[in-house]
Amino acid sequence: MRRKIFAVLVAAHNEEQVIGALVENLKNLDYPKELYDIFVICDNCTDRTAEIVRSYGVRACVRNNRKLRGKGYAIEWMLKELWKMPRQYDAVVMFDADNLVNPDFLRHMNNDLCEGHKVIQGYLDTKNPGDSWVTASYGITYWYCNRLWQLSRKNLNMSNFLGGTGMCFDAGLLKEMGWGATSLVEDLEFSMRCVQRGVYPVLNYDAKVYDEKPVTFKASARQRLRWMQGHFTVARHYFFPLLWASLKERNFVKFDAALYSISVYNTLLGLIGTLVLWIDYIIPKDDKLVSIYAYLPWWVPGVAIFCTVAMFPLVMMLEGVKSWKMYASLVPMVLFQLSWLPITFYAFFTQNNKQWSHTKHTRVIRLEEVQSKQV
Incomplete structure (x- = not known):
């Protein structure tokens, strides 16, 4: 099997506390050193x-552009x-500055590229799930998405979606397409561009x-607000083109991507519908709005609620989680999940905000520590 030559890009903005651990990690990947180069994009640092970065003998590519700020613009500049x-x-791999990577990452990417895949997403995990109930909620959500969402889609020959880091791209495809993903969720935007072209990650x-x-709920809310603002932008730009293409081509993968592009509206409409029903219930009057659940046997919503709750501990067991503290985190995770509702509501009215909000990273952890503390 041929071994591909990789350009490893790391997007960084004021990451002096964590960048050293990642560069050290990347320099020790289990792949021939002469077959990959590391480039750190020092974006408006x-x-x-x-x-x-330079102290490790790695190339620091300095970019200063105060008008076009954000990861998407930084990647576009670096590719040029x-x-x-x-x-x-042969290929480009992208990471964030706060990441750590398993040593065999490039070998897996090489195998997939040799099998003909053009866009590949790695398994996203958290390096600090035990720091707080917020990071535990992120960790559980990631395990759920990897096992029951991403892996299921792969097994059904559907398109997977990029997660912002741990991504690999065929260089020829990037040259042909250009990056062109500069929204607040550049990963989702590029995923949609790929599906439009019939290239399925x-x-x-x-x-x-x-x-x-x-670690904190406030920082988490700020990050997720940016994600939802960007998701609304992607929905506006890609839903109808993908829907039309799916109907015209009778392509279920594109239809599925179109539905996912507007999934952010499901959360928004769910919140509005719930609020309407509760307000109507509280206000005293004779004629009340009736929920659809009133026409269902009691066990139908009961089964739905049970399945929704049970899938998270099920995923944790499938992923080999043994820590009782992580299972205990399922209780406050309810608050984490419910908080998506007001965040999405606020994002709808601020979706035209294009300002990138940087998430500060401070946890200096080595890969050996992460692997030794596997939950």
């Missing part, structure tokens, strides 16, 4: 990020710089990336 370089790369369940998650 005002700290020592570039200096630390990459194509000008004398060395030609695929999950590699064995290629693991560990992402740092916000």
Whole structure:
């Protein structure tokens, strides 16, 4: 099997506290060192990020553009710089500065590329699930998405969706398409662009990336607000084109992607419908609005609620989670999940906000620590 040559890109904005651990990690991947180069995009940095990167003998690519800020713009700029370089790369891999990566990551990407896949998403995990009930909620959500959402889609030959890091792209495809994903959710936007072209991202369940998650609820809410604002933008731009293409081509994968692009509206409408019913119930009057649940046998919503609750501990068992503290985190996780409702509601009215909000990363953890503390 041929071994591909990789350009490994790391997007960084003021990441002096965590960038060293990732660069050290990437330099020790289980892949021939002469077959991959590491480039750290020091995007509008005002700290020592570039200096630390250079101290490891890695290229720090400094970008200063105060008008076009954000990860999507940084990647677009870096790719243009990459194509000008004398060395030609077969594929491009992208990580965030706060990540850690399993040593075999590039070997898994190489295998998938050799099998003909053009866009590959690794398994996203958290490196700090035990820091707080917020990070535990993120961790459980990631395990759920990997096992019951991403893996299920792969098994059904559906398109997977990119997760913002741990992504691999065929260089030829990137040159042909261009990046062009500069919204607040550049990963989802590029996923939709791929599906439009009939290129379906695929999950590699064995290629693991560990992402740092916000410890506090406030920081988490700010991050998720940005995600939802960007999701509304993607819905506006891609739902109707994908829907029309799916009907015209009788393509179920594109139809599925169209539905996912507007899933953010499901959350919004669910919140509005629930509020309407509760307000109507509280206000005293003779004629009340009647919920659809009033016409269902009691056990139907009961089964639905049970399945919704049971799937999270089920996923944790399937993923081999043994820590009782993580299972106990399922209780406050209810608050985490419910908080998506007001966040999505606020995002709808602020969706035109294009300002990138940086999530500060502070957890200096080595890969050995993460692996030794597997929950």
